[in-house]
Amino acid sequence: MIDLYYWTTPNGHKITLFLEETGLPYTVHPINIGKGDQFQPEFLRIAPNNRIPAIVDQSPRDGGTPISVFESGAILQYLAEKTGRFLSQDLRRRTETLQWLYWQMAGLGPMAGQNHHFSVYAPEPIPYAIDRYVRETGRLYGVLNKQLADRDYIADDYSIADMACYPWIVPHERQRQDLNDFPHLKRWFERIAARPATQRAYALVDSINPSTAAHDEQARKILFGQDAKTIK
Template sequence: MIDLYYWTTPNGHKVTLFLEESGLPYTIHPINIGQGDQFKPEFLRIAPNNRIPAIVDQAPQDGGEPIALFESGAILQYLAEKTGQFLSADLRVRTETLQWLYWQMGGLGPMAGQNHHFNVYAPVKIEYAIDRYVRETGRLYGVLNKHLAQRDFIAGDYSIADMASYPWIVSHQRQSQNLDDFPNVKRWFERIGERPATRRAYALTEQINPGSPAHDPKAHQILFGQDSNTIR
């Protein structure tokens, strides 16, 4: 059994995509990041970086004590190795998959996240910052578009590299990106969106977080007012 500490963000969706595809049994523990659940001591014992998602594997392969894990990329790799799914045993395909997983973790996610912040959440619209992150997000879409020109998925068959990237493309309109400008990304995106497991994973949003004000002042302060004192 996997205990999933989750909220309805792109990084949260990565893990539900895997769990719905793999068939691993799991229990969701909602962590409402707009209300500050990520700072509760019981969550910080699992995820000291006070970010979702996090998991606890109650039945690790070595038969020992439960394993707690944070960071979405590390979680995807762990679950793939645990189940033998969505990460090829072939050295070259595996290496390519992990390379693109880390590309998402180090590039697409952070840059699109800053795009979201300055486009949607920042109380003052800073033209330079918006332009900077919209352009960089577009560059990364272009990298992915070129890579997908002769393939259906990012690395071999559908893999954790696709699961990591797809949730960050879902918000393409909010990122000021037009998928018609990236036809290979659009084809890939639509194919993944049609998968039954993808639909099940995203249906969880309405169950867990049916809607909250996008610019609630209290949530804004909790999410964006953190500094070194937050974790002391």
């Protein structure tokens, strides 16, 4: 029913978390971003920003032709509305869930992503950049920790907000963050990690991208060497 164009990144994991929780049938189409699969014409037709994840829903609710969706937050919201799960219909609960989903998309993801880049992938260390993004990542962890002080999940019930945020906390050590500094966040993190659907979602890594080797020079050029000329 769902064709998932996926690679083993935090944004990719968001969608497998949802699909495994709901049991919605899906087929994985691996897009190896280190080899440039994201520039293939057939992928660009559904993901013009040349980024994973993307989906094609072969059986949309309106009964019409297949619908393609790119951007992980938009995909989570689309799937939640399709299934009626993990996004409340109550106005206040729905609003809270969506604002935290967008918080992740606009804040936690981009800042942690820059943290990863300058701490792990940059060809040479730039102390100012590393310090800037490690500190901002820590601030965002603090925001989430405060939100979780009196609840089990971000918007009380497990939702697409949790699915969006969790994969960006998984690499906390690489982000130079200690979960012991954020006890409410740590409790939430361990609760989600223990969910069977989470374990099934992350098990896909072993079959799709088992290598943990660092990106070679060619992969770095593909991943980090894009500019306006890349868009043809």
